[in-house]
Structure formats: structure tokens, C-alpha cells
Amino acid sequence: MDDHSETIIAKIKDNNKIEVVRDIFFDCNNCALCCKINEIPVTEKDITRILELGFELDQFLKELSPVLIRSHQKKDSFIKAYILKKKPFVKECVFLDENEKCKIHKYKPLSCCIYPFAVRNDDEGLLVIVHPKSVCTSIDMAVNKKKSNTRKIVEFLLSLEFLE
Numbered sequence: 472m473d474d475h476s477e478t479i480i481a482k483i484k485d486n487n488k489i490e491v492v493r494d495i496f497f498d499c500n501n502c503a504l505c506c507k508i509n510e511i512p513v514t515e516k517d518i519t520r521i522l523e524l525g526f527e528l529d530q531f532l533k534e535l536s537p538v539l540i541r542s543h544q545k546k547d548s549f550i551k552a553y554i555l556k557k558k559p560f561v562k563e564c565v566f567l568d569e570n571e572k573c574k575i576h577k578y579k580p581l582s583c584c585i586y587p588f589a590v591r592n593d594d595e596g597l598l599v600i601v602h603p604k605s606v607c608t609s610i611d612m613a614v615n616k617k618k619s620n621t622r623k624i625v626e627f628l629l630s631l632e633f634l635e
């Protein structure tokens with residue numbers, strides 16, 4: 472894999488059986504790089520949770536027009552999402568505080584919870600993909616089976632509401 476490509480690390484069959492395709496090790500070091508360099512999509516569910524905290528839409532959405540993002544539920548289908556606002560000049564997420572912690576940690580968007588992973592629907596079931604190492608500093612792609620935590624990562628993703 473080069474540092475700019477995505478890699479499939481696991482396949483999830485219909486019965487939630489996990490097939491590990493690639494052994495990796497990931498342990499987030501909280502560097503906050505992903506909160507600074509990415510455009511973060513938020514779904515309507517994410518927005519509802521954030522509004523309940525008392526924020527107004529114009530405080531955290533870049534604009535009110537939606538974009539389409541790939542759905543994990545259905546192959547080749549898309550859902551509406553919005554992009555999180557960045558702070559002026561520094562270009563980092565509006566929810567990143569002065570200590571580089573997320574102000575809405577418990578309520579953060581799903582895409583933040585699953586980063587640096589993504590889930591795609593495919594003919595064979597769900598595919599778990601890892602983003603390129605160049606945009607996350609904690610992915611080790613060169614580990615042996617013993618050190619790998621691919622299965623644990625996938626189990627965590629399966630425990631999230633979005634896969635229900």
C-alpha cells in the first residue's frame with residue numbers, strides 16, 4: 472500500500488461474521504490532526520444531537536446546503552450530510568478547544584467516532600476500510616497477527632448505532 476491509498480482491512484458478512492483481510496494496529500494518540508485537515512460530514516442525526524447541547528446551526532455548519540455522501544447501509548446509495556464549520560484563519564474544526572480536545576466529545580459526529588476508518592457496502596457485505604496513513608499518525612500497517620487489533624476495531628464499529 473502506498474501512503475495515499477485506502478486499504479480494506481475486514482469484510483463483514485450478513486450474519487455479522489468478521490473476516491480479517493489485513494492485520495493492522497491502531498491506537499489513537501489524540502494528535503487532533505484529523506480535526507484540522509479534514510472536511511467533516513455530519514448527518515441529520517449528528518446535527519440533532521449537537522443542537523440538543525444548545526448550539527445553533529450557524530455556529531457549527533459550514534453552510535446550510537447539504538452534500539451527498541456514500542451510505543453504508545446500501546450499495547451505491549447516498550445520504551444527505553452537511554460539513555462542519557472551521558475556525559477562521561486556523562482552519563480547524565470549530566469544536567476543537569485550546570487544549571486540542573473535542574468540546575463535544577460524547578456527542579461528536581459519527582464520522583469522527585469511526586475515523587480513521589470507513590465502512591462501505593459491497594456485493595460481499597460491508598467492507599471496513601482504513602484511510603491512508605498520511606492522514607492519521609497512529610496506524611501501523613506492518614504488524615503480525617499477534618499484535619494486530621483489526622478484529623477489535625471492527626467489533627467496535629459493529630457496536631455503533633449506524634450499522635444497525
Ligand code: SF4
Nearest residue numbers: 506564566567573583
Ligand atoms: S467534532 Fe470534535 S472530533 Fe470531530 S473534528 Fe471536530 S473537534 Fe474533532
Ligand code: SF4
Nearest residue numbers: 499502503505607609
Ligand atoms: S489523526 Fe489519527 S491518531 Fe490523530 S487524533 Fe485523528 S484518529 Fe487519532
